[in-house]
Amino acid sequence: MSSATGPIVSIQDVHKHFGNVHALRGVSIDVVKGQVLVVIGPSGCGKSTLLRSINGLETIDSGRVIVDGTVIDSQHKNINTVRAEVGMVFQQFNLFPHLTVLENLTLAQTKVRKRNAEESKQIAHDLLKKVRIPEKAQNYPAQLSGGQQQRVAIARALAMNPKVMLFDEPTSALDPEMINEVLDVMLDLAREGMTMLVVSHEMGFARNAASNVIFMEAGQIIAKGPPRELFDNPSNERMRQFLSKILH
Amino acid sequence: MQGPAGSGAPRTPQATPISAQSRAVDQLANLPYWLIFILLAGILLIYLYSSNETYVTALGRILNGVVVTIYVTAISYISALILGLAAGLGRVSKNKVIYNVATLYVQVIRGVPILVQLLFWAFVIVPLVIDGVNALGQWLTPILGDPNALTTVRSRDIDFTLRCIIALAFAYGGYEAETFRAGIESIGRGQMEAARSLGMSYPQAMRYVVLPQAIRRVLPPLGNDLISMLKDSSLVSALGVRDMTQEARLYASASFRYIETYTTLAFMYLVLTLILSAVVRFVETRWKQM
Numbered sequence: 001m002s003s004a005t006g007p008i009v010s011i012q013d014v015h016k017h018f019g020n021v022h023a024l025r026g027v028s029i030d031v032v033k034g035q036v037l038v039v040i041g042p043s044g045c046g047k048s049t050l051l052r053s054i055n056g057l058e059t060i061d062s063g064r065v066i067v068d069g070t071v072i073d074s075q076h077k078n079i080n081t082v083r084a085e086v087g088m089v090f091q092q093f094n095l096f097p098h099l100t101v102l103e104n105l106t107l108a109q110t111k112v113r114k115r116n117a118e119e120s121k122q123i124a125h126d127l128l129k130k131v132r133i134p135e136k137a138q139n140y141p142a143q144l145s146g147g148q149q150q151r152v153a154i155a156r157a158l159a160m161n162p163k164v165m166l167f168d169e170p171t172s173a174l175d176p177e178m179i180n181e182v183l184d185v186m187l188d189l190a191r192e193g194m195t196m197l198v199v200s201h202e203m204g205f206a207r208n209a210a211s212n213v214i215f216m217e218a219g220q221i222i223a224k225g226p227p228r229e230l231f232d233n234p235s236n237e238r239m240r241q242f243l244s245k246i247l248h
Numbered sequence: 249m250q251g252p253a254g255s256g257a258p259r260t261p262q263a264t265p266i267s268a269q270s271r272a273v274d275q276l277a278n279l280p281y282w283l284i285f286i287l288l289a290g291i292l293l294i295y296l297y298s299s300n301e302t303y304v305t306a307l308g309r310i311l312n313g314v315v316v317t318i319y320v321t322a323i324s325y326i327s328a329l330i331l332g333l334a335a336g337l338g339r340v341s342k343n344k345v346i347y348n349v350a351t352l353y354v355q356v357i358r359g360v361p362i363l364v365q366l367l368f369w370a371f372v373i374v375p376l377v378i379d380g381v382n383a384l385g386q387w388l389t390p391i392l393g394d395p396n397a398l399t400t401v402r403s404r405d406i407d408f409t410l411r412c413i414i415a416l417a418f419a420y421g422g423y424e425a426e427t428f429r430a431g432i433e434s435i436g437r438g439q440m441e442a443a444r445s446l447g448m449s450y451p452q453a454m455r456y457v458v459l460p461q462a463i464r465r466v467l468p469p470l471g472n473d474l475i476s477m478l479k480d481s482s483l484v485s486a487l488g489v490r491d492m493t494q495e496a497r498l499y500a501s502a503s504f505r506y507i508e509t510y511t512t513l514a515f516m517y518l519v520l521t522l523i524l525s526a527v528v529r530f531v532e533t534r535w536k537q538m
């Protein structure tokens with residue numbers, strides 16, 4: 001079925017500059033519905049920029065990004081259409097500190113999806129159950145641990161019923177003992193068939209959940225393949241070096 | 249390094265009398281002496297009022313202007329908040345036209361003394377606008393007839409109180425614009441990005457995510473500016489608007505009772521600003537709890 005419908009995210013020869021920095025140098029990727037793509041690579045290689053160009057937080061200089069049939073080009077058209085369909089989870093959570101957990105989950109539902117208060121609250125409560133913190137609905141973000149905040153952030157993105165979820169190093173701001181509670185929620189999502197693009201160096205997650213792993217360096221994709229192939233027999237020398245660094 | 253087994257009792261400070269004493273000294277040192285001084289000055293004034301009729305007369309005259317002072321302050325301040333919020337949003341706008349208009353406004357306001365701004369609004373801008381309206385009326389006589397509502401607007405229709413309110417509102421609006429801008433910029437970029445990536449438009453993200461946090465942060469400077477506005481409202485006396493200061497000037501120049509009049513005037517402003525600071529502090533603590 002998925003192959004018949006074609007890729008849900010298609011990135012085609014995308015270039016992006018920040019001044020003199022050529023952050024993306026002709027990146028092309030197709031992600032099929034239900035796939036989990038894990039992106040790895042050294043700091044500054046363009047992983048965040050790649051993710052952020054999919055929901056238009058960065059404009060691209062050339063090339064195309066197509067999300068579920070909607071084209072985003074360098075003109076940055078159609079960006080609001082795409083954003084509501086793409087959920088994003090940030091390293092720093094970015095919860096709204098002046099709103100309760102429940103309000104964090106209902107705000108965009110009511111303002112963007114135009115759901116009524118009852119319905120959006122119901123959806124919020126269901127999602128809080130799903131991310132395993134139903135009891136925190138009335139708390140403010142500052143009263144939650146980092147792991148709990150990140151799970152709320154995931155629930156907040158899911159409340160919009162996105163077709164694709166983007167995760168930019170969702171666990172790297174967390175204390176080690178909280179990493180797994182977030183990864184478990186992400187694994188659940190992957191099992192349920194959510195299409196996900198995940199920047200993460202959690203190799204356990206990549207092995208368990210990833211359909212494909214992409215290794216980036218200096219704005220380019222250097223290697224791509226299923227996690228077992230890529231991790232166990234890295235054909236690329238630079239990737240071998242990188243893996244030996246992050247595995248130990 | 250274990251302690252001896254016998255010393256398991258909780259260690260309580262033994263110097264209780266000393267600490268109580270030093271606490272009393274501390275409290276004595278921390279009394280708000282400045283407030284006591286003001287209260288004493290107030291008592292002295294009350295004594296003067298009971299023994300000196302001139303003070304009572306001066307106070308009566310000055311109180312005639314208190315409503316105008318409060319009215320001018322309140323209306324100008326509320327208008328300044330609205331203008332300042334609009335201009336502050338302009339200052340962080342990516343739209344070059346909006347940004348430049350807002351920046352021009354802020355820079356002009358900051359470069360001209362408020363008293364000069366009052367004179368400029370009263371004697372330059374408002375008359376020019378009235379001339380313009382009249383000319384428009386002339387031009388439209390074939391449609392509106394002659395005379396019509398536009399040709400008959402006269403300069404005296406817009407009184408000096410209103411001109412002063414407009415001037416103060418624009419002057420303070422320029423300052424508040426920078427306050428709001430600083431508040432908005434103090435909210436991390438991640439908040440706007442999170443809101444936008446949930447599909448909210450820029451105005452929605454501003455209204456529901458960034459501004460509620462930014463405004464809470466700038467409440468202290470906004471409160472200070474309300475108190476400054478109360479004091480600067482005395483400038484309207486330069487245009488003959490009968491606020492407290494103008495009433496005092498009129499009485500003093502007629503009676504030659506300068507000492508009594510201006511002592512009373514200064515004390516009245518002090519009382520008003522102290523009351524206002526208490527109100528501002530109360531509002532701030534309430535908002536912080538929310």
Ligand SMILES: Nc1ncnc2c1ncn2[C@@H]1O[C@H](COP(=O)(O)OP(=O)(O)OP(=O)(O)O)[C@@H](O)[C@H]1O
Binds near residue numbers: 023042043045047050
């Ligand atoms: N807003 C920006 N302005 C200027 N340069 C930027 C900006 N954002 C990213 N860059 C540059 O673009 C390159 C790619 O950055 P990016 O954040 O995508 O890397 P990354 O792979 O996510 O790195 P990390 O692992 O450290 O998060 C880097 O050289 C970075 O310095």
Ligand SMILES: [Mg+2]
Binds near residue numbers: 048
């Ligand atoms: Mg990054």
